[in-house]
Amino acid sequence: MWTEWTIAIRLLREGRVQSLLIIVGIAVGVAVIVFITALISGLQANTIRRTLGTQAHVRVEPPDEVNRIAPAAPGVVQLVLEDRRAQRLRSIRDWQQVRDTLERLPGVVAVSPIVSGPAFARRGSARNSIALIGADPARYVRVVPIHENLIAGAFRVGAGDATIGRGLADELGVRVGDKIRIDAGEGATAVVNVAGIFELGVRELDERYVFVDLKQAQSLLDLPGGVTVIDVTVEEIFGAADIAARISRLTGLKAESWMQTNSQLLNALSAQSLSAAMIGFFVAVSVAFAIASVLSISVVQHTREIGILRAMGATQPTMLRVFLLQGAVFGLLGSTAGVLLGLALLLAFDTFGPRLFEVPVEPGLLFAAIALATLTGTVSAAVPARRAARLDPVAAIRYV
Amino acid sequence: MSDVQDESVLRLVGLRKSYGVGTPVETEVLHGIDLTLGRRDFAALVGPSGSGKSTLLNLIGLLDRPTSGELYLLGRPTRDLDDAARTALRASAIGFVFQFHHLIEGFTALENVLMPLMLARGRPDAATVAWARELLESVGLGGFADRRPGELSGGQQQRVAVARALVTRPALLLADEPTGNLDTRSAQGVFELFRRFNAELGCAVLLVTHDPRLAEACDRTISLVDGRIVSDSPNRRLVSPRSP
Numbered sequence: 135m136w137t138e139w140t141i142a143i144r145l146l147r148e149g150r151v152q153s154l155l156i157i158v159g160i161a162v163g164v165a166v167i168v169f170i171t172a173l174i175s176g177l178q179a180n181t182i183r184r185t186l187g188t189q190a191h192v193r194v195e196p197p198d199e200v201n202r203i204a205p206a207a208p209g210v211v212q213l214v215l216e217d218r219r220a221q222r223l224r225s226i227r228d229w230q231q232v233r234d235t236l237e238r239l240p241g242v243v244a245v246s247p248i249v250s251g252p253a254f255a256r257r258g259s260a261r262n263s264i265a266l267i268g269a270d271p272a273r274y275v276r277v278v279p280i281h282e283n284l285i286a287g288a289f290r291v292g293a294g295d296a297t298i299g300r301g302l303a304d305e306l307g308v309r310v311g312d313k314i315r316i317d318a319g320e321g322a323t324a325v326v327n328v329a330g331i332f333e334l335g336v337r338e339l340d341e342r343y344v345f346v347d348l349k350q351a352q353s354l355l356d357l358p359g360g361v362t363v364i365d366v367t368v369e370e371i372f373g374a375a376d377i378a379a380r381i382s383r384l385t386g387l388k389a390e391s392w393m394q395t396n397s398q399l400l401n402a403l404s405a406q407s408l409s410a411a412m413i414g415f416f417v418a419v420s421v422a423f424a425i426a427s428v429l430s431i432s433v434v435q436h437t438r439e440i441g442i443l444r445a446m447g448a449t450q451p452t453m454l455r456v457f458l459l460q461g462a463v464f465g466l467l468g469s470t471a472g473v474l475l476g477l478a479l480l481l482a483f484d485t486f487g488p489r490l491f492e493v494p495v496e497p498g499l500l501f502a503a504i505a506l507a508t509l510t511g512t513v514s515a516a517v518p519a520r521r522a523a524r525l526d527p528v529a530a531i532r533y534v
Numbered sequence: 535m536s537d538v539q540d541e542s543v544l545r546l547v548g549l550r551k552s553y554g555v556g557t558p559v560e561t562e563v564l565h566g567i568d569l570t571l572g573r574r575d576f577a578a579l580v581g582p583s584g585s586g587k588s589t590l591l592n593l594i595g596l597l598d599r600p601t602s603g604e605l606y607l608l609g610r611p612t613r614d615l616d617d618a619a620r621t622a623l624r625a626s627a628i629g630f631v632f633q634f635h636h637l638i639e640g641f642t643a644l645e646n647v648l649m650p651l652m653l654a655r656g657r658p659d660a661a662t663v664a665w666a667r668e669l670l671e672s673v674g675l676g677g678f679a680d681r682r683p684g685e686l687s688g689g690q691q692q693r694v695a696v697a698r699a700l701v702t703r704p705a706l707l708l709a710d711e712p713t714g715n716l717d718t719r720s721a722q723g724v725f726e727l728f729r730r731f732n733a734e735l736g737c738a739v740l741l742v743t744h745d746p747r748l749a750e751a752c753d754r755t756i757s758l759v760d761g762r763i764v765s766d767s768p769n770r771r772l773v774s775p776r777s778p
C-alpha cells in the first residue's frame with residue numbers, strides 16, 4: 135500500500151492546481167452541509183425547547199362526558215337524535231391514586247396535579263379574564279419552570295399569595311405586594327396578594343395565568359378536594375406520545391402529549407429536516423460527480439505514466455488503488471477544510487447573527503462529515519480508477 | 535530463475551499477431567515468428583518501419599498477447615497466464631527501455647530507478663536504495679539522484695531509464711529504439727551501458743534499432759520484414775574476439 139500511496143500523492147501534487155480546485159469545491163460543499171445541518175438542528179432544538187418551556191409533555195384530563203344511549207332491543211331499528219353534552223369543569227376521580235401511579239411509571243420525571251378553571255381578576259374598575267391555576271409550586275416548577283422566569287418577587291402561593299404573569303400585571307397596573315381580587319363567579323371571590331410576576335414570553339400565558347394555592351383554587355372553582363389536570367414531565371421528550379398512550383390505557387383518562395398538541399409544529403420541523411437532508415444529498419452528489427470528473431481527466435492526463443507503471447510491474451489492482459486513494463485524499467482534505475470552514479461560518483453566525491439562538495456544534499457531526507466525504511471520494515473514484523486499471527499498456531505507452 | 539534447465543531466456547514458436555481481430559480491418563502483422571534468445575545474447579532487431587518490431591517487442595514483454603503461437607519466457611509457457619501472473623513475470627524477468635525515456639514526472643531520478651522494486655516490494659530498504667544509487671552511479675548520473683526528469687537532458691533521462699530497467703536484475707532487457715531520440719554521442723553512451731550490463735549482470739539484450747552501426751556492434755542481427763524473420767545471423771566482426 136505504501137507504493138500506491140506514494141504514487142497517488144505524487145500524481146495529486148503533479149496536478150496541483152487541479153487538485154486544489156477540487157479540494158476547495160469539496161470544502162465548500164461540506165461546509166454548506168455542516169452549516170445547514172447544525173443550523174437546522176439548533177433551530178429545531180430551540181423551537182422545541184421554547185415550546186416545551188411553557189407546557190407539559192403530557193396533560194392528563196378526565197375523559198369527555200358523553201351521553202349514555204340505551205342499547206336497542208334485538209331486531210329494533212333505533213334512531214338517535216343526540217344533543218352533545220357541555221363539558222363542565224370536573225375533577226379527576228381518585229387523583230391521588232392516579233398521581234402515585236404516574237409517578238411510578240418508567241420514563242416519567244415529574245407529576246403535577248393542578249386545578250384550573252376560568253375566572254376574572256379585578257382591581258379597581260379593571261377586569262381581566264384569567265385562567266386560575268391551583269398548584270403545588272414544588273411540583274409545578276418541574277413542569278413549567280416559573281421560578282426561572284420571574285421578573286419580580288417569588289413563585290409563592292398559599293396564605294393569600296398569588297403569582298401572576300407580566301401581561302396581567304401591566305393590564306391591572308400592579309406590582310409585587312399589591313392586591314387583586316379574583317372572581318370565579320357565583321359569588322366565589324377572594325382577595326390575593328401579588329407575590330411574584332413571571333414572564334414566559336408567550337403572550338397568552340403572561341396575560342392569563344394566575345397561580346394560587348391548590349386549596350384556594352379548589353374552593354374558588356367549587357371543586358373541593360379535586361384536581362382537573364395532571365401535568366406530566368417525561369424523560370425522553372419524543373417518547374411522550376408513547377407514554378401518553380400508556381397512561382390512557384392504564385387509567386382510562388384522557389392523556390394528550392405535546393406531540394399531539396403541536397402536531398403542526400412537528401410537521402413543519404420534519405419538513406425542514408427533510409429539506410435540509412435533500413440539500414445535503416444533492417450537494418454530496420454534485421461533489422461526487424466533480425471528484426469523478428476530475429479523476430477521469432487525471433487518468434487521461436496520466437495515460438502514459440499508467441502505461442509505464444504497468445510495464446514496470448504495476449498490476450491492475452495497484453492502479454485501481456492508486457486512483458481510489460486519490461479520491462479518498464480529495465474527500466479527506468476537502469472535508470477537513472470544509473468542516474473548518476463550516477465551523478467558522480457557525481462561529482460567525484453565533485457571534486454576528488441574529489443571536490436568537492445558539493447553534494451547538496457537535497463533534498460527532500464533524501467526524502461523520504469527514505468520514506462520509508472520504509467514503510464518497512473513494513466511491514466516486516471507482517469509475518475513473520477502473521478505467522485506469524483497464525488501460526491497455528501498449529496503447530498507453532504509445533499515447534502522447 | 536537459474537533453476538530453469540532451459541538455456542534460453544526466450545523462445546517463440548509460431549507467434550502470430552493480428553490487429554483489429556473481429557473487425558473488417560483485421561490485419562495480421564506478425565506471420566509466425568520462431569526465435570530463440572540465449573541467456574547472454576546481445577541481439578539487434580532491425581527492419582523497415584512498419585515491419586512489426588515494436589509489436590514483437592510488446593509481445594515478448596508480455597504487454598500484449600499473441601493471436602496464436604506460444605511464447606516461453608525462462609522456459610515457462612505464457613499463453614495461459616492471467617494478467618496478475620503476466621505482470622509478476624514481467625516485473626521479475628524483464629526490463630524495458632522505450633524510445634522516449636518515459637520517466638515518471640513527480641518522482642526524482644532515484645525514485646524512478648526504484649519504481650519497479652517499489653511496485654514489487656513496497657517501501658525500499660536501505661540496501662535497495664544503495665543498489666539503485668550504484669546503478670545511477672554506473673550510468674554516470676551519481677550526482678543527479680535528486681533531480682526531477684524535467685531537470686535532466688534527453689540523454690540523461692534515457693540513462694536513468696536504463697538504470698530503471700536493470701534495477702530488478704532482469705534476465706532480459708528489451709529496448710525499443712532506445713537511442714532513436716538521442717544525438718550520436720549520447721546514443722553511443724547508452725549503447726555502451728547495454729554492452730556493459732550484458733557482460734557484468736549477464737542479462738540478455740534485445741535491441742530494436744534503425745542505426746546500422748549500432749546493429750553492427752551487437753553480437754547478432756535479426757531482420758524482420760513484413761512480419762517475417764528474413765535473416766538471423768551472428769555478426770562476425772564482434773563474435774571472433776569474444777569467443778574463447
Ligand SMILES: Nc1ncnc2c1ncn2[C@@H]1O[C@H](COP(=O)(O)OP(=O)(O)OP(=O)(O)O)[C@@H](O)[C@H]1O
Binds near residue numbers: 563
Ligand atoms: N494498435 C494497432 N492497431 C492496428 N494496427 C497496428 C497497431 N499497432 C501497430 N499496427 C500496425 O502494425 C504494423 C507494425 O507496427 P509496429 O509498430 O510493430 O512497426 P515497427 O516495426 O515498430 O515500425 P517503426 O520502425 O516505425 O517503429 C504497422 O503496419 C502498424 O500500422
Ligand SMILES: [Mg+2]
Binds near residue numbers: 587588589710
Ligand atoms: Mg516501432
